[in-house]
Amino acid sequence: MAKVSAKRKNKSVTVADIPHVGPGTPCGDWFRRYWVVVGIARDLYDIPQAVKVFGEALVLFRDEFGKLGLLGLHCPHRGTSLEYADIECGGIRCPYHGWLFDVSGQCLEMPAEPKDSKFPQKVKHLSYPVQEQGGLIFAYMGPDRDDPPALPKYGPLVDRGSQWQIEPVRHADYNWFNFFENSADPAHVCILHRHAGYGQQSWGNQFFSYTEMPHFEFVEMDYGMKVVMTKPGPKPGTEFVDEMSLALPSIVQVGDTEFVHAKMDAAALIEEGSQCEHWMFVTPNDDEHFMLFTADNYKGPEANFFEKLKALREKEAPVQEVMPYDKRQFMPYKGNIRKEDLMTQGTQGLLGERSEQLSVSDRGVIKFRKIVVDAIETGLRGGRPKGMVDKKQATEIYRLDTRVGVRVIIKN
Numbered sequence: 001m002a003k004v005s006a007k008r009k010n011k012s013v014t015v016a017d018i019p020h021v022g023p024g025t026p027c028g029d030w031f032r033r034y035w036v037v038v039g040i041a042r043d044l045y046d047i048p049q050a051v052k053v054f055g056e057a058l059v060l061f062r063d064e065f066g067k068l069g070l071l072g073l074h075c076p077h078r079g080t081s082l083e084y085a086d087i088e089c090g091g092i093r094c095p096y097h098g099w100l101f102d103v104s105g106q107c108l109e110m111p112a113e114p115k116d117s118k119f120p121q122k123v124k125h126l127s128y129p130v131q132e133q134g135g136l137i138f139a140y141m142g143p144d145r146d147d148p149p150a151l152p153k154y155g156p157l158v159d160r161g162s163q164w165q166i167e168p169v170r171h172a173d174y175n176w177f178n179f180f181e182n183s184a185d186p187a188h189v190c191i192l193h194r195h196a197g198y199g200q201q202s203w204g205n206q207f208f209s210y211t212e213m214p215h216f217e218f219v220e221m222d223y224g225m226k227v228v229m230t231k232p233g234p235k236p237g238t239e240f241v242d243e244m245s246l247a248l249p250s251i252v253q254v255g256d257t258e259f260v261h262a263k264m265d266a267a268a269l270i271e272e273g274s275q276c277e278h279w280m281f282v283t284p285n286d287d288e289h290f291m292l293f294t295a296d297n298y299k300g301p302e303a304n305f306f307e308k309l310k311a312l313r314e315k316e317a318p319v320q321e322v323m324p325y326d327k328r329q330f331m332p333y334k335g336n337i338r339k340e341d342l343m344t345q346g347t348q349g350l351l352g353e354r355s356e357q358l359s360v361s362d363r364g365v366i367k368f369r370k371i372v373v374d375a376i377e378t379g380l381r382g383g384r385p386k387g388m389v390d391k392k393q394a395t396e397i398y399r400l401d402t403r404v405g406v407r408v409i410i411k412n
């Protein structure tokens, strides 16, 4: 593990640090200790792709042999963007003066230098390790680049059911943590999303009802936190349960895709429980932008599950009438879950800069922020923060046990 600067040692981390991910910030340094998703394999063709991660401008590419590379975007010679480089001769060649770099950033050629020049050997461009898993491309931008920690074997990427998909990447222009901590706030599901059909579905006797909200519990886990929502079940001694998982550094699993999003017959599903994993990986571009990569893995009996889900999502048009004088940026938003989230999270401003008055229903958010602050401190001390696997765990499949369905009430 990397050394911790003396300056940092004496400073404690606060929630106001969480939104900031640039180099040298506490959250940025912590986040870089994990592998993060930087691209989708099927979207990476035979041309370089510019990508910004944690405030750093980078270029992602495959060399002619299919090896993945992630280098600094700007050529170390005189700064031209390698987004326009040529992929050839075992690397990526800057179009300006032809400096050629392999995936490790080593300069291989400088065509304009004297033939016997030793200068190419001395130039090593910024490069980060990259790995592909289940169609997603992960990068490690932390301090141990020569010996990075293991990339966890994420369940929906390595243990796929008969139906799975990687959704198109989504881009948003607000802070990554507004999105992430939103899942620690289940009350908003009953309130904000009531326009989009939550609460009206038959699942769990209108599980997410606006007036009869479920009971919420927030359980600290090895990987982060689990949100457990319950309501009395259909028979005595049973309960409806709907869980969401938040895994550090930035994964959310929502478990109720079949029930809520696909609006499938709840009665037929509730005993069996949810059979769809819906994992969202959040990667900050900088403090004001993030990318969202989604992996879905369905093991249930429904044929063409994702086609049906997509068709339903497309039908989810906002129900709000917009008057001609209404010039508000996010109108219309009511009636479409993703637009509802975009408006609320996109107008909050930065955690630590906005003023807040937290209430009882924010206890999940309060707990989760503390878990993240603790993880940042652990990471900065050189320890193993939540969500990072050790060598033994890295051989096992990494699962987020996110139960949705009916269960017998567990008495503690």
Ligand code: FES
Pocket (backbone or CB within 6 Å): 075, 076, 077, 078, 079, 080, 094, 095, 096, 097, 098, 099
């Ligand atoms: S700027 Fe890239 S080779 Fe000169």
Ligand SMILES: [Fe+2]
Pocket (backbone or CB within 6 Å): 182, 188, 189, 193, 341
């Ligand atoms: Fe939401």
